Amino acid sequence: MAVSGFEGFEKRLELHFFGDDPKNVGLGLRLLDFESLDEDVLQAVQCTVVSAVANHYFDAYVLSESSLFVYPTKIIIKTCGTTQLLKSVAPLLRHASSLGLTLTSCRYTRGNFIFPGAQPFPHDTFQNEVVYLEDSLPHSLCYRKASVMPSKIPLALVARVLRFHRSDVVSLQRGPGDGKSGDTAGKEMTEITGIGEINPGALICDFAFDPCGYSMNGIDGDRHSTIHVTPEDGFSYASFECVGHEVWTRVAGALEPLGMKCRSCALDEFPAAGNVAYQTFTARRK
């Protein structure tokens, strides 16, 4: 009889590929036409594109539920709420194969859901997620590992990810019926919060949802960053992800003065896939 609210915790899927002709991968996954991406992949997951931007290295999409990044041989999808992210694996592999690309590694991670009972199959249990994912992957992937990390953070991630909770994300709340578009309100929030200054060299694609919720993707050369905030009272959630340590430490440094305290740090090693670090920040006790 628990009251269910919006699930902020994202599920995150990262797939890496190599080309049949590795020297000539070129645009790779970026050649996937938008209709296929939208109708086969995003519809299976149950989300849509709200805004997007690209540079010479990759495509970045802000989704109705988080973000999607498409690199020539890598795809990253993050979705929150009750989306069914793992349903995207099969159509993605099918499309990649039609482009002459073969899967080399797959990483699926998520945090502990705030409202686990609201999640549909296969996300209803960790066990079901593992089985569903294993069934979706080709048998050629030999190193397999599923793990539950300490500090209530199941599974792991390759990029450095920072997670923090705040109940007073006031500046990220839109005024009721403010009449602004999601693009305009998003831009304002990027400015007010100082998110635009985390990496001044990055181009930001942002969006503010009605009545609340903020998403941004940053593109800086071949590196992406992404921030998602769901500021609902009582179950607020925010996440930050980026590639590269320099930017990450700057965000961590920016959080402590806001009253955030690093509560836990978890590190896990994945064969042939590098290390994964998770840090959890909570509001400092008054």
Added chain:
Amino acid sequence: MAAEEGQVVSVHTVDAWNEQLQKGNDTKKLMVVDFTASWCGPCRFIAPFLSELAKKLPNVIFLKVDVDELKSVAQDWAVEAMPTFMFVKEGKIVDKVVGAKKDELQQTVAKHVATASA
């Protein structure tokens, strides 16, 4: 009524580009230039929306420039991310929208159409 009205016109050569700029100058019409690329997924996402916008606004000149095809133009106009929409009036850039953002694009067009007819 010219055949190009109500459509997004693809510009493939520097000569054609200069010609379009001149036309924009002469007619004093608002020009919206979509800097796009064949490999850019977000550009494919916004393309149908831009076509619809062009249909609704025959008095605005909509151009499409492929940044690989017209590299020098893209460089001159400092285009780094795709799609980038430049709003041009009488040879001057009056506004810019970076990214496939439907609402922002529509609002920016509306803003400049309003000032043009005022």
